[in-house]
Amino acid sequence: MITVRIEGAEEAFAKLAKIKSNSTRKSILRKAGRQVVKSAKARIVAQRDLSGAPFAPAADGSGRKLLVGRPKKDGLRRLLKVIEASEDSVTVGWQNGLLSRIAYQQQYGHSEPTKNTRKKVVASNAPATRKQAKSLIDAGYKVRKNGKAYRTPSIKWITENMTMGRAGLILRILQPTQSTGITKIPPRSFLGITDEDLNAIGEILNQEIEAALKA
Incomplete structure (x- = not known):
C-alpha cells in the first residue's frame, strides 16, 4: 500500500x-x-x-x-x-x-532476481540434435528399456529416438530457469x-x- x-x-x-x-x-x-x-x-x-x-x-x-x-x-x-x-x-x-x-x-x-531468457523450442518432428542429446545427458536424463533399471541413454539413442520438440520440452523441465543476477x-x-x-x-x-x- x-x-x-x-x-x-x-x-x-x-x-x-x-x-x-x-x-x-x-x-x-x-x-x-x-x-x-x-x-x-x-x-x-x-x-x-x-x-x-x-x-x-x-x-x-x-x-x-x-x-x-x-x-x-x-x-x-x-x-x-x-x-x-x-x-x-x-x-x-x-x-x-x-x-x-x-x-x-x-x-x-x-x-x-534476473531470469535467464531461454528461447522457446518450437515443436518439431525433426530428430533431436547432438547438442540437445548432450544437454539431456548432462541434465541427468535417463530412460528405462524393457522393464530394466533406468540408465543414461547414448547420444546416438537420443538422436534416433527423440524429436527436437520433445527433447526441448524435457530440457525445459530438467533445467528450470536460473537467476543470473539482480x-x-x-x-x-x-x-x-x-x-x-x-x-x-x-x-x-x-x-x-x-x-x-x-x-
Whole structure:
C-alpha cells in the first residue's frame, strides 16, 4: 500500500472537523482525493516524478515511456481512482492487486532476481540434435528399456529416438530457469503531494468547507 499524508493543510482540516455531517466530510475528502489522482495521472503523462525530474529511463535502454501502456492497456494510469472516503481520510489506488503491486515497485523502486531468457523450442518432428542429446545427458536424463533399471541413454539413442520438440520440452523441465543476477527498478515517484497539489487541495477543502458550514 502507498500511503500519502497531507501536511500543510492543518487549518483546513481543523475546519473540516467542525462539520457534523459524516457524509459531507466524506464528499469533501473525496474531491481532495480526486485532485491527488488527477495530479498523479498528469505526472505519468509528463513522465516526471514528484520533484519534477524526468523518470529514470527503462532498464532495457529502449527509451519507452514508463507506467503507460500495458498491463491491461494502460491500467496503471487509467484505473487509478478514489477507492473510498471516510469522515477523516480518503484512499486512492487500484482495486486490482497486480496493478497495486506494480505501482508500489515503481513508486519506491524494487530489486528482483534476473531470469535467464531461454528461447522457446518450437515443436518439431525433426530428430533431436547432438547438442540437445548432450544437454539431456548432462541434465541427468535417463530412460528405462524393457522393464530394466533406468540408465543414461547414448547420444546416438537420443538422436534416433527423440524429436527436437520433445527433447526441448524435457530440457525445459530438467533445467528450470536460473537467476543470473539482480534487476533493479529505480524509484519513479508519481503518487504524492507537491506544493502545487497542496495549494490546490487546500483551496478545494476551504471552498467546500466554507460552503458546508454556511449551509
